[in-house]
């Protein structure tokens with residue numbers, strides 16, 4: 001028998017609707033019609049116009065034959081067009097596949113084929129790579145050229161983006177998802193091992209991720225957000241939707257350039273921005289060298305890779321207030337954050353930075369995070385020592401991998417999402433990552449966290465960037481090998497760096513070799529440790 005709270009209390013249109021980020025734009029266009037929604041170089045649109053353009057895009061896509069659950073791929077830098085695609089594509093009932101602009105033609109071809117893109121909108125800057133990519137695609141998508149700084153399409157495209165919008169009716173009613181579990185976006189992982197996997201997000205998850213991230217980063221209608229993070233990366237960690245939800249202003253940025261970032265922060269009064277530690281490191285080096293500091297503090301959410309505590313400390317000296325986030329493409333970006341506690345306020349800079357370098361506690365829409373033994377699946381104690389895999393469950397974990405049921409089942413085995421990251425949980429419940437499972441160094445049976453060794457290397461004044469990987473060793477099996485990029489142009493001093501490490505860590509953790517030079521990075525700016533492992537060469541010294 002149904003209980004009294006279920007009897008005669010049904011869901012209806014009055015009290016229930018599918019959660020979707022489309023509602024954010026509808027609301028902000030009604031509440032803040034004249035407010036600037038997006039600034040993109042010499043163009044800016046208020047919320048009323050942004051909504052109208054998104055509706056036109058949806059109608060235009062419909063005119064190109066886009067139907068329910070079709071894929072619309074977009075390849076362009078952070079721009080108002082990319083932002084519009086985050087709404088217009090869903091309003092056409094379709095799924096947005098935002099493409100990484102740094103991918104090669106072969107990978108782009110793979111993604112377009114695998115995702116079955118019906119339409120590809122691309123900035124004419126990428127026409128050559130698009131043409132090449134299409135040669136491996138069996139069903140050629142309809143092509144829409146975004147003709148901005150790089151001029152008109154050289155004849156490849158079927159129509160220009162602006163012509164598509166101009167020919168469409170802004171009054172056409174946008175489609176609304178019938179079910180919040182419907183897909184909204186498709187994001188391919190970087191695929192360092194094998195082909196990229198297509199991570200599917202749903203409307204409900206996107207709504208929740210946006211709300212959680214807006215709360216985690218304390219956003220409001222006064223938020224002015226600078227797009228230092230690519231919108232193609234996990235849909236800009238959900239901020240493509242979150243900024244619109246609060247009625248803030250999106251400030252676009254087409255390329256990472258310290259001077260440009262500084263100018264935009266100062267000119268537009270930027271309050272929030274995001275990025276990987278490598279972006280912050282570039283800012284620290286460039287702005288630090290010019291002695292520049294921000295005239296008003298800006299909040300910077302750091303994530304995507306472990307930020308060394310020195311980066312957090314130096315960032316705050318320039319005027320950035322750091323929020324540390326951790327997450328994966330599979331978790332709509334940020335799934336944990338390092339929430340500062342009141343009793344940390346009295347800590348000295350270095351001690352505070354060390355606490356903030358931890359990946360922290362669950363974000364609002366994640367239910368649980370645990371550290372588990374990857375073999376037995378048993379949860380490990382919060383003792384700061386027991387090393388296990390971070391496993392997550394909650395409403396901002398992906399729907400799954402597109403057309404890949406086995407990998408999806410593997411990723412969700414036992415009712416938890418398996419991140420592949422190794423971490424400890426401290427007694428205060430804060431998670432600290434030690435390594436990706438594949439990057440941990442096992443030397444004479446002892447685990448060495450590459451991040452821990454890097455953390456020390458970053459403290460050396462000449463070190464700009466450092467990455468530590470396993471090097472094969474006859475005696476120990478593996479030993480740490482450090483790759484270092486210096487701040488200055490002088491010659492590297494291997495012995496001095498090894499000595500520096502020796503005074504700060506146990507002997508077995510000290511790198512046995514240091515190689516100087518620029519670090520190879522993935523298209524998302526992460527150090528390519530697999531490439532470095534191939535470059536380690538023979539060990540110099542196997543003692544200690």
Ligand code: ADP
Pocket residue numbers: 189190191302303304305306307324325326327328329330359419420421433436522524526
């Ligand atoms: P890709 O694998 O394509 O680079 P992701 O953005 O999904 O893309 O990468 C997620 C991985 O990045 C995580 O599994 C983790 O190893 C790393 N990562 C993300 N944020 C942090 C962080 N704050 N600290 C340490 N590692 C992080």
